[in-house]
Amino acid sequence: MSTRTEPAWIRRALIGIALSFLALFILLPLTVVFMNALNKGIAIYLKSLSDPAALAAIRLTLLTALIAVPFNLIFGVAASWAIAKFDFRLKNLLITLIDLPLSVSPVISGLIFVLLFGAQGALGPWLRAHGIKVIFALPAIILTTIFVTFPMVARELIPVMKAFGNEEEEAAMTLGANGFQTFWRVTLPNIKWGLLYGVILCNARAMGEFGAVSVVSGHIRGQTNTLPLHIEILYNEYNFTAAFAAASLLAMLALVTLILKSIIEFKYRAELAAAGKFVIKMENHV
Amino acid sequence: MFKHKSTLPGFRISLGYTIFYLGLIVLIPLSMLFIKTSSMGLKEIWMVVSHPRTLAAYRLSFTASFIAGLVNVVFGFLIAWVLSRYSFPGKKLIDAMVDFPFALPTAVTGIALTSLYSQNGWVGQYLYQFGIQSAYNPLGITIALIFIGLPFVVRTVEPVLQELDPELEDAAASLGADRWQIFIKIFFPNLIPALITGFTLAFARAIGEYGSVIFIAGNIPGKTEIAPLLIMTKLEQFDYTGATAIAVVMLLISFALLALTNFLQWVSSKRIGMG
Amino acid sequence: MKVRYVLIGILIGMAMINLTGKAWPKDKEVTLLNVSYDPTRELYVDYNKVFTQYWKEKTGETVVINQSHAGSGKQARSVIEGLDADVVTLALAYDIDAIAEKSGLLPIQWQERLPDNSSPYTSIIVFLVRQGNPKNIKDWDDLARSGISVVTPNPKTSGGARWNYLAAWGYALRKWNNDELKAKDFVRAVFKNVPVLDSGARASTTTFVERGIGDVLISWENEAYLAVKDLGPERFEIVVPSVSILAEPPVAVVDRVADQHGTRKLAEEYLNFLYTPQGQEIVAKHYYRPRLKSVAQKYAAQFPPIKLFTVDEVFGGWQKAQKTHFADQGIFDQISPL
Numbered sequence: 060m061s062t063r064t065e066p067a068w069i070r071r072a073l074i075g076i077a078l079s080f081l082a083l084f085i086l087l088p089l090t091v092v093f094m095n096a097l098n099k100g101i102a103i104y105l106k107s108l109s110d111p112a113a114l115a116a117i118r119l120t121l122l123t124a125l126i127a128v129p130f131n132l133i134f135g136v137a138a139s140w141a142i143a144k145f146d147f148r149l150k151n152l153l154i155t156l157i158d159l160p161l162s163v164s165p166v167i168s169g170l171i172f173v174l175l176f177g178a179q180g181a182l183g184p185w186l187r188a189h190g191i192k193v194i195f196a197l198p199a200i201i202l203t204t205i206f207v208t209f210p211m212v213a214r215e216l217i218p219v220m221k222a223f224g225n226e227e228e229e230a231a232m233t234l235g236a237n238g239f240q241t242f243w244r245v246t247l248p249n250i251k252w253g254l255l256y257g258v259i260l261c262n263a264r265a266m267g268e269f270g271a272v273s274v275v276s277g278h279i280r281g282q283t284n285t286l287p288l289h290i291e292i293l294y295n296e297y298n299f300t301a302a303f304a305a306a307s308l309l310a311m312l313a314l315v316t317l318i319l320k321s322i323i324e325f326k327y328r329a330e331l332a333a334a335g336k337f338v339i340k341m342e343n344h345v
Numbered sequence: 346m347f348k349h350k351s352t353l354p355g356f357r358i359s360l361g362y363t364i365f366y367l368g369l370i371v372l373i374p375l376s377m378l379f380i381k382t383s384s385m386g387l388k389e390i391w392m393v394v395s396h397p398r399t400l401a402a403y404r405l406s407f408t409a410s411f412i413a414g415l416v417n418v419v420f421g422f423l424i425a426w427v428l429s430r431y432s433f434p435g436k437k438l439i440d441a442m443v444d445f446p447f448a449l450p451t452a453v454t455g456i457a458l459t460s461l462y463s464q465n466g467w468v469g470q471y472l473y474q475f476g477i478q479s480a481y482n483p484l485g486i487t488i489a490l491i492f493i494g495l496p497f498v499v500r501t502v503e504p505v506l507q508e509l510d511p512e513l514e515d516a517a518a519s520l521g522a523d524r525w526q527i528f529i530k531i532f533f534p535n536l537i538p539a540l541i542t543g544f545t546l547a548f549a550r551a552i553g554e555y556g557s558v559i560f561i562a563g564n565i566p567g568k569t570e571i572a573p574l575l576i577m578t579k580l581e582q583f584d585y586t587g588a589t590a591i592a593v594v595m596l597l598i599s600f601a602l603l604a605l606t607n608f609l610q611w612v613s614s615k616r617i618g619m620g
Numbered sequence: 621m622k623v624r625y626v627l628i629g630i631l632i633g634m635a636m637i638n639l640t641g642k643a644w645p646k647d648k649e650v651t652l653l654n655v656s657y658d659p660t661r662e663l664y665v666d667y668n669k670v671f672t673q674y675w676k677e678k679t680g681e682t683v684v685i686n687q688s689h690a691g692s693g694k695q696a697r698s699v700i701e702g703l704d705a706d707v708v709t710l711a712l713a714y715d716i717d718a719i720a721e722k723s724g725l726l727p728i729q730w731q732e733r734l735p736d737n738s739s740p741y742t743s744i745i746v747f748l749v750r751q752g753n754p755k756n757i758k759d760w761d762d763l764a765r766s767g768i769s770v771v772t773p774n775p776k777t778s779g780g781a782r783w784n785y786l787a788a789w790g791y792a793l794r795k796w797n798n799d800e801l802k803a804k805d806f807v808r809a810v811f812k813n814v815p816v817l818d819s820g821a822r823a824s825t826t827t828f829v830e831r832g833i834g835d836v837l838i839s840w841e842n843e844a845y846l847a848v849k850d851l852g853p854e855r856f857e858i859v860v861p862s863v864s865i866l867a868e869p870p871v872a873v874v875d876r877v878a879d880q881h882g883t884r885k886l887a888e889e890y891l892n893f894l895y896t897p898q899g900q901e902i903v904a905k906h907y908y909r910p911r912l913k914s915v916a917q918k919y920a921a922q923f924p925p926i927k928l929f930t931v932d933e934v935f936g937g938w939q940k941a942q943k944t945h946f947a948d949q950g951i952f953d954q955i956s957p958l
Binding site for chain 1: 352353354355356358359360362363364366367370371372373374375377378380381420423424426427428430431433437439440441442443444445446447448449450451452453454456457458460461467468488491492495496500501503504505507508509524535538539542545546548549550552553554555556572573576577580585588589592595596599600603604607608611
């Protein structure tokens with residue numbers, strides 16, 4: 060055990076520094092949100108969340124994330140497989156292009172879809188003639204969300220997959236597993252944390268995105284307002300309690316993360332205990 | 346043309362899909378920026394992007410993002426290390442808390458941070474006593490950018506730390522390496538790619554950030570005006586091309602910086618591969 | 621393996637949302653979309669209730685009025701790009717001009733179609749100061765004094781802020797007999813006192829009220845009243861300057877959209893009803909100055925008389941004002957530090 064950790068005083072100091080930083084930059088803002096949400100009592104808190112406009116916003120946000128995240132999940136797995144497992148030319152260019160949406164200002168992320176689908180845009184007149192509504196409706200909200208959260212899963216997976224190298228998969232293949240089995244049985248268990256973090260981050264960003272969605276949403280109350288947009292409206296109505304109540308809902312996503320992680324950790328341990336010996340043998344072989 | 350030595354299947358299909366999806370979701374929409382900007386003459390574009398006010402905004406955006414990225418690399422790494430290697434009460438809750446900046450809409454972030462760091466805020470009131478103005482100036486902007494970027498670093502480093510083979514450590518220790526040597530020789534090289542990725546993501550995100558910064562920045566032209574705000578002011582005048590011109594320059598600079606960090610990462614991972 | 625459960629969970633969740641989530645009920649009622657700007661939200665919530673009832677009694681039709689609120693310029697851009705607004709009710713004529721000009725959805729002469737410059741309600745620019753007026757701020761001159769901290773939104777991003785700026789400019793012209801250079805110096809001095817330029821009017825109000833920044837907030841009268849009412853009657857006072865600008869937020873039917881929806885009659889009636897005593901009453905309750913004499917008299921205590929000038933009189937209309945003052949390299953840019 061002693062070889063695997065630092066002296067106690069170093070440990071304590073590091074924990075202390077890390078926690079102080081987190082307290083200053085994360086815990087305090089979090090406290091502000093929850094204090095403001097609950098400062099008029101739990102009854103008002105619940106009431107502000109069950110307002111029809113709030114419910115419509117929550118529904119729209121969930122729907123958006125549920126469509127956007129799987130798209131980026133599939134892309135993330137494909138991209139990281141290609142990038143981490145193979146060598147090819149212009150790989151760095153590809154990675155850079157994948158990162159690009161992150162650095163695009165939210166205003167611009169929205170604007171490009173307006174330029175593409177808006178009434179004055181490239182495809183706008185054609186869409187209009189065919190009665191297809193994209194901009195200021197659900198399709199544009201989803202597209203923008205996909206754009207904004209585009210690199211999340213891929214970026215999480217690439218370093219993890221790289222860290223593992225190809226040996227395990229190649230061993231499985233020589234043992235006669237097909238590609239799909241190899242991925243499912245060997246790669247997936249290895250990258251599970253990266254995958255989970257990727258999905259969680261992607262989902263959190265998808266649900267929390269404000270700037271870009273604000274440009275393409277049209278702000279129609281009860282129809283195209285996502286939860287972040289609804290929060291802004293409430294705040295601008297000086298309805299601070301309701302605004303922070305809705306914000307606290309998004310903050311609680313972090314709690315969902317915690318629960319998901321614990322469940323997976325628990326299941327993983329149980330499985331390890333059951334099939335443990337085999338896995339360890341495999342690892343020793345490789 | 347492609348030189349993949351790997352015997353694993355699925356190269357063509359995964360790369361093909363990656364490029365297809367990238368084109369559809371990112372490249373085609375982004376090309377609209379260039380098309381729109383190109384309706385302006387080169388001279389006009391230059392006039393917009395070389396205006397002292399625009400230059401000041403670029404400088405501010407990139408400097409603040411860079412500093413925030415560095416702070417996040419240091420503390421994000423520390424947090425990831427502590428979370429994945431030590432145990433202490435409340436660890437899981439704290440681990441979950443790290444994602445909080447992502448889930449929070451940027452406008453709420455801005456409001457919450459401003460209320461903390463302005464002169465009458467919980468933290469601000471003490472800082473201001475020491476003459477540190479923590480809101481409505483570049484420091485406030487940096488604080489907001491640190492907040493939004495932190496999870497990127499923690500979450501890219503954490504999985505790598507968790508998956509690192511403990512046997513390596515044991516082996517090194519049994520060969521007589523002390524903790525510091527183990528850290529420098531074993532952990533650090535393995536973590537470099539993840540650290541660079543984390544920095545890149547945090548930095549990239551910070552450059553474009555608008556919603557949270559706008560509340561704490563002060564937005565005084567030439568002093569605390571960030572580049573994305575300039576884009577907004579152009580749009581407000583229905584000057585789409587002016588807005589896209591500023592955006593294109595930001596995009597090109599970000600692209601160059603991202604390409605550079607990706608290249609560095611590639612170099613560093615090559616070196617590990619050799620060693 | 622475990623990841624499989626997560627994936628399956630996501631798929632099930634998706635299916636459930638699709639089955640249960642009826643976010644867009646296909647109703648048979650008539651719907652009308654009013655695209656407006658930020659501060660009118662409360663006003664139109666009330667007004668829509670009354671109008672819906674009036675329309676039901678008159679025609680037997682149930683009308684659902686949807687509201688969209690954001691910054692005025694942003695809303696104008698959205699309508700240009702295809703947001704299906706039957707009517708627009710924005711902060712300044714310039715924004716509706718832009719819609720007419722860039723999209724052709726309504727005629728260029730839209731402003732002549734309704735009485736009073738198509739502005740059924742008005743407001744003025746006033747000052748909000750802290751209780752007891754500790755810095756003794758009485759008039760525009762005081763804003764240029766050194767040591768005074770002034771909060772106003774950014775004229776480049778906020779329609780409301782443009783009214784603030786023009787009000788200060790108009791005051792200076794009047795004081796120095798139309799000497800533009802003096803006016804420029806005066807406005808420069810005022811903006812030198814501004815520590816924070818928020819992007820919108822409400823953000824500025826929050827900076828002033830919640831963050832405690834500034835000695836005075838330049839604001840629309842209706843916004844100042846609302847802030848005092850909602851955020852603390854004991855904490856703030858409204859100061860009315862000697863002279864101010866008459867802010868005229870205009871309304872218009874978006875012809876092509878309304879015709880396409882078959883809602884033109886409804887849309888026209890919706891706007892006309894704003895001019896009726898009933899409509900004007902609601903307007904006054906939300907601290908906008910009514911146009912109708914009878915209603916104005918009733919609320920005289922709330923709206924003190926003041927010398928006013930209009931954008932048309934002093935600046936020759938919004939198009940010109942925008943170009944001279946707020947466009948790139950305009951006067952506002954010239955007085956900025958860079």
